[in-house]
Amino acid sequence: MTRPRLPAWIALGGAVLVGVLTAVQARFNGALGLALGDGFTAAVISFGSGLVILVVLCAILPGGRAGVARLVKGVGRNIPWWMLIGGLAGALTVATQGLTVATIGVALFTVGVVAGQTVNGLVLDRAGYGPAGVVAMTLGRVAGGGVVLAAVVLCLAGEGTASAPWWMLLLPFVAGAGIAWQQATNGRLREAVGSPLVATLVNFVGGTIALSIAALVHTLVAGGPTGSATDPLLYVGGAIGVFYIFLSAALVRHTGVLLLGLGSVVGLLATSIVLDAIWPPLSGPPLGIALAAVFLALVGVVVAVVPWRRRRAVVRG
Numbered sequence: 001m002t003r004p005r006l007p008a009w010i011a012l013g014g015a016v017l018v019g020v021l022t023a024v025q026a027r028f029n030g031a032l033g034l035a036l037g038d039g040f041t042a043a044v045i046s047f048g049s050g051l052v053i054l055v056v057l058c059a060i061l062p063g064g065r066a067g068v069a070r071l072v073k074g075v076g077r078n079i080p081w082w083m084l085i086g087g088l089a090g091a092l093t094v095a096t097q098g099l100t101v102a103t104i105g106v107a108l109f110t111v112g113v114v115a116g117q118t119v120n121g122l123v124l125d126r127a128g129y130g131p132a133g134v135v136a137m138t139l140g141r142v143a144g145g146g147v148v149l150a151a152v153v154l155c156l157a158g159e160g161t162a163s164a165p166w167w168m169l170l171l172p173f174v175a176g177a178g179i180a181w182q183q184a185t186n187g188r189l190r191e192a193v194g195s196p197l198v199a200t201l202v203n204f205v206g207g208t209i210a211l212s213i214a215a216l217v218h219t220l221v222a223g224g225p226t227g228s229a230t231d232p233l234l235y236v237g238g239a240i241g242v243f244y245i246f247l248s249a250a251l252v253r254h255t256g257v258l259l260l261g262l263g264s265v266v267g268l269l270a271t272s273i274v275l276d277a278i279w280p281p282l283s284g285p286p287l288g289i290a291l292a293a294v295f296l297a298l299v300g301v302v303v304a305v306v307p308w309r310r311r312r313a314v315v316r317g
Helices: 008-036 039-060 062-074 087-127 139-157 166-193 196-222 237-255 257-278 287-316
Strands: none
Touching: 008 039, 008 087, 008 237, 008 257, 039 062, 039 087, 039 196, 039 237, 062 166, 062 196, 087 139, 087 166, 087 196, 087 237, 087 257, 087 287, 139 257, 139 287, 166 196, 166 237, 166 257, 196 237, 237 257, 257 287
């Protein structure tokens, strides 16, 4: 039996919300990393707090308990090992937030994430990796992705990026590519266990383990945190991550990997401008260039989604 799909505008609205939450989480995790003087420890705190929330939810909700039971029975059968490692991409994203955002700002962090998501989203959709199956690489989708990449180039061409270390520009790109893969993997896992909540739990388990190992190695090599953070708002990144990863796992079968990424791009860029205006970073593009990049990203999403909506109309008709 074919499951009903959400209307396009609802699915894309959810994708935009994913981007908004990602930008907010990046700001909180970046500020936490700066306050502690250790981005790895900040990432462990963020993922660890999210894991605690998910364990409690899965324990008290019947759907969560049923999903965990299906997960245990399915591992090694209809759930291969690679569906269980999506949390590694989430761990990389959160670690990148803690290491870079306080210096380069949310907008410049978003630029790198957008580039990675767009390129890898096209590839994964064409390969049929996501739960939506093979999504044709149509002219509209390619053109929409190209316009979004133009927004990335525009943002990078602005003044304010020269002072940022090259690795701070590269890490967000790699994290963005990982996010696209993570969204597709989470969608596949969500289909297998029948629960976005459990798919999110698996991500946080794997991510917390990976980040804890990375933080331990970093502490042994370079030392532990050098500061402290007393503002409770700096510790909400984990709860935000729980919600947007859960939302991504639920939405990807309705949008495909690329359109989920492009929708989140709009929320990411728009929110990053607001956040950087309120809390200016040490470097980053000027406000005018950032605004132009948001406009281009929005055009790219429109270009990519209009042919997709027509295809759905033909199928339903």
